[in-house]
Amino acid sequence: MVYCAKKLLIIATLLLPIVACAPNRSAAPTGETTGEAQQPLVTGAIPDQDPEKLQRLYGKLSEYLEQELGVPVEYKPVTDYAAAVTAFKVGDLGLVWFGGLTGVQARLQVPGAEAIAQRDIDANFHSVFIANKKAGIQPLTDINGLQSLKGRTITFGSESSTSGRLMPQYFLQQAGVKLEDFKGQPGFSQSHDATIKLVEAGTYEVGALNEQVWKSRVAAGEVDLNQVDVIWRTPAYYDYHWVINPAVTEHYGADFVEKVQAALLKLDPNVPEQKEILELFGASKFIATENGNYQQIEAIGRQIGKIK
Amino acid sequence: METTNKSKRLGDKSAKLNESVNLNVNLNVNEILFELKQVNQQFGRLQALADLDLQIRAGERVALVGSSGAGKSTLIRLLNGTLRPTGGEVWALGRCLSRLSPRQLRQAQQHIGTIYQQFHLVDSLAVIHNVNAGHLSHWSFAKALFSLIYPLEIETAATALRRVGIPEKLYERTDRLSGGQQQRVALARVLVQNPLVILADEPVSSLDPERSREIMALLRDLVTETGKTLVVSLHSIDLALHYCNRVIGLREGRMQFDAPADAVTKAMIEALYRL
Amino acid sequence: MDNKPLQTVPRPAWLHQRLRWALIALIAIAVSLCAVGLQPAIFNWNGLGQLWRFLAASGQPDLSAEFLAVVLRAALTTLAYAVCSTCLSLLIGAVGGLLASEVWWLAVLPHQNLHRSISSTIRMILAIPRAIHELIWGLFFVNILGLDPLVAILAIAIPYGAIVAKVFSELLDETPRQPLFALLNSGVPAANAFIYSLIPQAFLNFVSYAFYRFECSIRSAAVLGIIGAGGLGYEILLSLQSLRYHQLWTLFLALFVLNGAVDWGSAWLRHRLGSPTRLDLNLRRPTRSRKQSKPGDPLVLGAGIGLLALIPFSFWYVAADWTKLWSPRTATLLAEVGQAIWPPRLETLPQLGPLLLQTLAMSILAIAIAGMGGVLLAFPAARNFWSPNGLLAGHTTSGLGRIWAWTRLLLTRAFLLMARAIPAPIWALVALFVLFPGILPGAVALGIHNLGILGRLMAEVVEDLDPRPVVALKAQGVTAPLLFLYGVLPLTLTRFLAYILYRWEVCTRETVIVGLVGAGGLGRLLTEQLSSFDYQNLLVTLAGFVVLTFVVDWISGTARRALR
Incomplete structure (x- = not known):
């Protein structure tokens, strides 16, 4: 008890100043010093592709947005899909780069949230099915070819990934293939890169992932094409997009959503600084989008059980 | 009957050992068992034993006496290697x-x-295993392992425990026994080991006077019955004089006296413990 | 001598209690192995190249200045969070432990015969926060607190607090009570009597355990990815997702240093304070403290001041917004969560049984791997065993022999450090390169990670071993293998088993984080429901985990009592 009492005392004395000063320096860990008076716009992203670039990416993007919008912008690192959606829901994230499915999940939990921008490639996004060469699966000619995957082992990416899970599972369903038709339980490798490597290793015979990641890894020579190759490319669908929380209008004015959208769309590949941001996103341009574009994703999400 | 059994076993065993080990083991009384030549023992800066010369012959019962730190335990550890x-x-x-x-x-x-x-028993094992540990120097690994699961050579262990007076404790867990009983288990283990000489490092210091006398009597009887040699370090001079026939007094690592028990005088003892 | 026939005590039943438990364990492992499925191919030799690429990257970690700066900042963050959450969990644990102990209620309510039922009820309640993995606590707190450093602190402190409470209550109950009752009987109020008897008696064990908890917090912070605050866990997750092995190894190195420093520091301090083991479970008496430090030992004093200074620094550094705990928004959000999870839906109930068994099978295999590996490696990792002048070392050691002995010691310890510092999800990916998906790679991943923890704890048991019985056997001319069998093993095995059983419980919970192996059992279901925001069904799955924890708790409690 001596020990406990001491500890209590110590902690109590420690907590007092912290409790007192904490609210004033909520932005301190990231080192932002601008705008003491104004609440910062907190942005976030769900790491799905090249997440280690996020660090650099968001520093640049935050700077750009601060300049354009005239409000402090802060980046919060969140690694977990569910955590990002939840943080958006409770209003701690104002502007988030979501995937197709997670964007819908987030908007459904926040009435008034809006999808405002996407990359040029996102309006026409694809997934690829890849297979280990040893599995002897021939490239498929159409969606019905997916039936030949019955009895194989398969891995998806992350549970809530649109390109690594939702759409592939949807197209499998379209072809009449249920998850139970595969050998064992499907894997969830948690990332597109892990999917490539696990199929390349032959641990799983088939994998499904984001086509953009596949292409960039092939281009970089990081994939052994003697071990693994694409067997099918899915039809196009909408994927990644920026979603903005309606709460931001309370802090920064009614036209803030439009201002953010304009700032994103204005990113110009001809300006070196801005080109860098676009490159890090793997985009040549941001284009406008709207909630309606994701109706298909929402329907599929409900069908597959990812949206309740 | 027990005695004859034991001696017979002893004979068998020494014969076997003579063959395999080729040690010059001889049970003749007066044969030199231990000999220390100018032994010094240093622990860091502490001189535990200094210039010790000593001979111990087969059949002797030697008591080592002296106050704490005199070097008694060190001597025992030197003797058992x-x-x-x-x-x-x-x-x-x-x-x-x-x-x-x-x-x-x-x-x-x-x-x-x-x-x-x-x-120094293994507390968490049953008495039988601690007693059987006396066999370990000639048991194979497989036999030893098997015995931990299904105890072997129970007869020998039971006989030994009978001899030390606690036959009913055969399967008891060792840490459930009293101090005196545990020392009897240790004695039973030595009986099973059946050595030529028994070294005892203050064997009765943690026991009450009555238990001390019992254990010392047991120890004396055991070595006389089987013609073994005993070297025992003791705090109590009375026990030393009563149960041993030779007494060695150690003081600050040096030999103070070495005399037959009946030749030890009060003056020698006072000199030994004088501050 | 008498000629009566020898009366021998009847041989006890062949299948005595310990053997029965050994058989149960073997059967459990065998059944779990069957659950793996008797597929002809287990090893995926084709993946050796991938494994090699991962391992080879350890030779060239990313040491660019830019990245090192990231790593350094992240390491500091992780350390600060671990300090904060450890403090909080000790606070929770101290209070909870007192309330969950039988002896407290015996002292407070001496005349009602209620102490046992009250304390066991509280212990049952404490099993609930323990059953739920830190990751899920983290998500829960994001729901009610948003993105705040508080989330990560509480996510670790709540389940850990419950674990600390359990251990503290057991420590209190196992401490000799005579001094306490001597005070109580002379009219001293219960709280005062505790301060002057049980608590000082058990104090060193508390401190030792607190250090152990701190080490665990660091590991936990590395899995959690500290929502919204960065840290090593966050960096590891990022680099893992795009498989930047070189970066990963730099981060692992940071974890080695952090884990190693805390391990070493706490071992040193504990040794100085005279409490050699950290988790003195299963001893019916508290450890005798051998080497009490002198009151004014300047080194201990310095370390103590340093540690105390670390606490305010950490709280300042993480800058958690404690006002959120009582802000109206939190209450509103909590109510929303309540509405979202209630009423629970029982759709998944039929699946739950098989998934529960799958989780159980994975955890049994994992703990079997960790336990066996730990026992095997504990001895070469212990200072007092094979090293020169160790218990099993010969008298003559040549110079070369000494070098080899020390190399072996260091290599074993380095391996154990690596095994526990690298988070289980990474081991899962590595295992998945060379094993086909299923329960086995998950069990291997959890097994390796826990092996590192168990091996270290067991090495301490070996170092703490009472050498005298072993030396006594050695003096009798017994060879090393038999010395091991009759001296070392009986003296250590019960405590090894206590650790193994404790860790088993952790393994069941950790199955949540190795879901990528394609056979996560309950954990897989849980992640699916979390990512679907399906809170009504989630509640049922969590209840499954709680049931599992109760079962594992009960089995391990019964086994520990039987084996000591």
């Missing part, structure tokens, strides 16, 4: 212990049994 002298030589059973290979040392140690003040 767990400690190497920093100077001089310790000879046991005709061998210089510090010149033996680990294997040869183990073979010599099989003939030297030791019991301790704190018993």
Whole structure:
């Protein structure tokens, strides 16, 4: 008890100043010093592709947005899909780069949230099915070819990934293939890169992932094409997009959503600084989008059980 | 009957050992069992034993007396080969212990049994296993392992426990026994080991006076019955004089006196313990 | 001598209690192995190249200045969070432990015969926060607190607090009570009597355990990815997702340093304070403290001041907004969560049984791997065993022999450090390169990670071993293998088993984080429901985990009592 009492005392004395000063320096860990008076716009992203670039990416993007919008912008690192959606829901994230499915999940939990921008490639996004060469699966000619995957082992990416899970599972369903038709339980490798490597290793015979990641890894020579190759490319669908929380209008004015959208769309590949941001996103341009574009994703999400 | 059994076993065993170990083991009384030549033992800066010369012959019952820190335990550890002298030589059973290979040392140690003040038993094992540990120097690994699951050579263990007076404790867990009973288990283990000499390092210091006398009497009877040699360190001079026939007084690592028990005088004892 | 026939005590039943438990364990492992499925191919030799690429990257970690700066900042963050959450969990644990102990209620309510039922009820309640993995606590707190450093602190502190409470209550109950009752009987109020008897008696064990908890917090912070605050866990997750092995190894190195420093520091301090083991479970008496430090030991004093200074620094550094705990928004959000999870839906109930068994099978295999590996490696990792002048070392050691002995010691310890510092999800990916998906790679991943923890704890048991019985056997000329069998093993095995059983419970919970192996059992279901925001069904799955924890708790409690 001596020990406990001491500890209590110590902690109590420690907590007092912290409790007192904490609210004033909520932005301190990231080192932002601008705008003491104004609440910062907190942005976030769900790491799905090249997440280690996020660090650099968001520093640049935050700077750009601060300049354009005239409000402090802060980046919060969140690694977990569910955590990002939840943080958006409770209003701690104002502007988030979501995937197709997670964007819908987030908007459904926040009435008034809006999808405002996407990359040029996102309006026409694809997934690829890849297979280990040893599995002897021939490239498929159409969606019905997916039936030949019955009895194989398969891995998806992350549970809530649109390109690594939702759409592939949807197209499998379209072809009449249920998850139970595969050998064992499907894997969830948690990332597109892990999917490539696990199929390349032959641990799983088939994998499904984001086509953009596949292409960039092939281009970089990081994939052994003697071990693994694409067997099918899915039809196009909408994927990644920026979603903005309606709460931001309370802090920064009614036209803030439009201002953010304009700032994103204005990113110009001809300006070196801005080109860098676009490159890090793997985009040549941001284009406008709207909630309606994701109706298909929402329907599929409900069908597959990812949206309740 | 027990005695004859035991002697017979002893005879068998020494014959076997003579063959395999080729140690010059001889049970003749007066044969030199231990010999210390100018032994020095240093622990860091502490001189635990200094210039000790000593001979112990088969059949003797030697008491080591002296106050704490006099070097009694150190001497016992030198005799059973767990400690190497920093100077001089310790000879046991005709061998210089510090010149033996680990294997040869183990073979010599099989003939030297030791019991301790704190018993040094494996608490969490049943008594049977602690007693059977006396067999370990000649048991195979497989047999030893099997015996832990299904105890072997129960007859021998039971006989030994009977001899020390606690036959009913055979399957009891050792840490459930009293101090006196645990020391009896340690004695039973030495009986099973059946060495030529028993070393005892303050075997009764943790016991009450009545228990002390019982254990000392038991120890004396055991060594006389089977013609073994006993070297025992004791706090109590009375016990030493009563149960042993030779008394060695140690003081600050040096030998103060070495005399037959009946020749030890009050003056010698006072000199030994004088501050 | 008498000629009566020898009366021998009847041989106890062949299948005595310990053997019965050994058989149960073997059967459990065998059944779990069957659950793996008797597929002909287990090893995926084709993946050796991938494994090699991962391992080879350890030779060239990313040491660019830019990245090192990131790593350094992240390491500091992780350390600060671990300090904060450890403090909080000790606070929770101290209070909870007192309330969950039988002896407290015996002292407070001496005349009602209620102490046992009250304390066991509280212990049952404490099992609930323990059953739920830190990751899920993290998500829960994001729901009610948003993105705040508080989330990560509480996510670790709540389940850990419950674990600390359990251990503290057991420590209190196992401490000799005579001094306490001597005071109580002379009219001293219960709280005062505790301060002057049980608590000082058990104090060193508390401190030791607190250090152990701190080490665990660091590991936990590395899995959690500290929502919204960065840290090593966050960086590891990022680099893992795009498989930047070189970066990963730099981060692992940071974890080695952090884990190693805390391990070493706490071992040193504990040694100085005279409490050699950290988790003195299963001893019916508290450890005798051998080497009490002198009151004014300047080194201990310095370390103590340093540690105390670390606490305010950490709280300042993480800058958690404690006002959120009582802000109206939190209450509103909590109510929303309540509405979202209630009423629970029982759709998944039929699946739950098989998934529960799958989780159980994975955890049994994991703990079997960790336990066996730990026992095997504990001895070469212990200072007092094979090293020169160790218990099993010969008398003569040549210079070369000494070098080899020390190299072996260091290599074993380095391996154990690596095994526990690298988070289980990484081991899962590595295992998945060379094993086909299923329960086995998950069990291997959890097994390796926990092996590192168990091996270290067990090495301490070996170092703490009472050498005298072993030396006594050695003096009798017994060879090393038999010395091991009759001296070392009986003296250590019960405590090894206590650790193994404790860790088993952790393994069941950790199955949540190795879901990528394609056989996560309950954990897989849980992640699916979390990512679907399906809170009504989630509640049922969590209840499944709680049931599992109760079962594992009960089995391990019964086994520990039987084996000591």
